[in-house]
Amino acid sequence: MAMEISIDFVEWLGPDISSSVLMLLDDPADLVRISRVSRSWRRFVIGNGFCKKLCLRICSEASDFTRVMETTSLQTSETGSSSIAEWRKLEREHRVYSYLSYCIVSPTEKRNCILQSISASSTDNFPDESIENTLEPSDQVNMRPSYWSSEGQRDLGVPETLTYRLLSKLCIIREIKIRPFEAYFQYGNPIYSAKYVRFRMGRSRLSSKASIKSEGQAGGDNYEWFYISPEFPMSQKNILQSFKLPRPVLCIGGILQIELLGRVQVQEMDGLYYICVCHVKGLGHPLTPQLDVEFMEAEHEMILKHLPEACDHKSSWRGFRERIRHLRAQRGWHHPFVNTLLGAVDAESDDDDDDDDDNDDVRVL
Structure with missing residues (x-):
């Protein structure tokens, strides 16, 4: 019985040719699949930041972000050697930019x-x-x-x-x-x-x-x-x-x-x-609530924030609430029905603020 021979194509082709091949991909899902083939392939994809490079290639506006941040229920410690901290940063960018790329290229209902x-x-x-x-x-x-x-x-x-x-x-x-x-x-x-x-x-x-x-x-x-x-x-x-x-x-x-x-x-x-x-x-x-942006004026930073466990069950109500408030401010609406509705809206707003405080930490998927 012949012995099956397995070849690591990344190692066989070498880093330069392998990088050239992966840079031709235009679907973030392909890069994510490749990163799951083996540990060596994962380190190669993440270490070279292919998901971030793809995201910047299909969406040049993403290059304006100075850094990314994840808010998770299971926070990992940032202590350790500089090489470990750098690897965790690359992993974080891999997750966030692969998700952002997916949001950009996926056929979502407009x-x-x-x-x-x-x-x-x-x-x-x-x-x-x-x-x-x-x-x-x-x-x-x-x-x-x-x-x-x-x-x-x-x-x-x-x-x-x-x-x-x-x-x-x-x-x-x-x-x-x-x-x-x-x-x-x-x-x-x-x-x-x-x-x-x-x-x-x-x-x-x-x-x-x-x-x-x-x-x-x-x-x-x-x-x-x-x-x-x-x-x-x-x-x-x-x-x-x-x-x-x-x-x-x-x-x-x-x-x-x-x-x-x-x-x-x-x-x-x-x-x-x-x-x-x-x-x-x-x-x-x-893209909310899974993605958000924070502008740090003093530090001249624009942070892309990823909340992978965030839930969108209140976004429609919040948008409706802001629309009603805006109409009343612009047109001076004081109809009894509108005032009654806004009373309920203000009560809901208090609940939303409490929920946001409770959900500051969510887990990475």
Whole structure:
């Protein structure tokens, strides 16, 4: 009976050729499977940081993270030799970046990730034509037109921006949808679209405790953008137009800004050019609660946090709660039903804070 001969291909090919082969892989699941073949293969994959390299290759925004952190119920001691500490750091990066890569490339059902509006660069008639109207899918609400309108300009090149907060500080955004507004109450039903659109994603430099009003007044210097898209042409059509990004984008900081470039429609009554938007969607999926980001301003650090045991059973309620609070702050809602609902929301908020304190430590999967 012939003896079966087994060959360690990593050792047989050598580290350089093996690295070249593994760098060709574009699925994080393949790297994870390879790391489980044997101890030597695991050390080779983790030691060379292939999962992190793949993540940075498919998502350049991830390169802005200065370090990663895991919050687990079973914490490992960081004491020991420098080589042991370095190996634990590499293992941690392997787990976190392989999971982030999976979130980016996996075919997840898309949802609207816009939570609330922040500000518009200009508004013609506030509050009737405010940015808040772009969160409504219909062009009519309570028998009245629902849209945002810029101020009129004689210069066709004056741009406008619409800025929104997303569902979480980490979201994968794949597609933006915008519906220009058709002024059905004006002669000829003019459509006030832009000529081009561009998208920025990043974070607000203001404190997380800043009020909606103060953030709405924030200028361009108060935002840090980690991604800027190419320009997309916009059609002068009354439809929800889709702008698919060249690749899935990791929005770090939870801020989406839409730049509306170029004006095409003049208003007959004053001879000025306007841009009007009926509805906006940012399609993708949030990464919370398993992934989060923390900005350490004093240390100039941006930490990617992994909570592998975190549960998402309250995220929908939290998003709904913040939406209701925002609407009341923006529109001054004091309807008895809304006040009753917010009473329940505030009670739930206290419970959430307690739960968050109790779940500071979760276990690594």
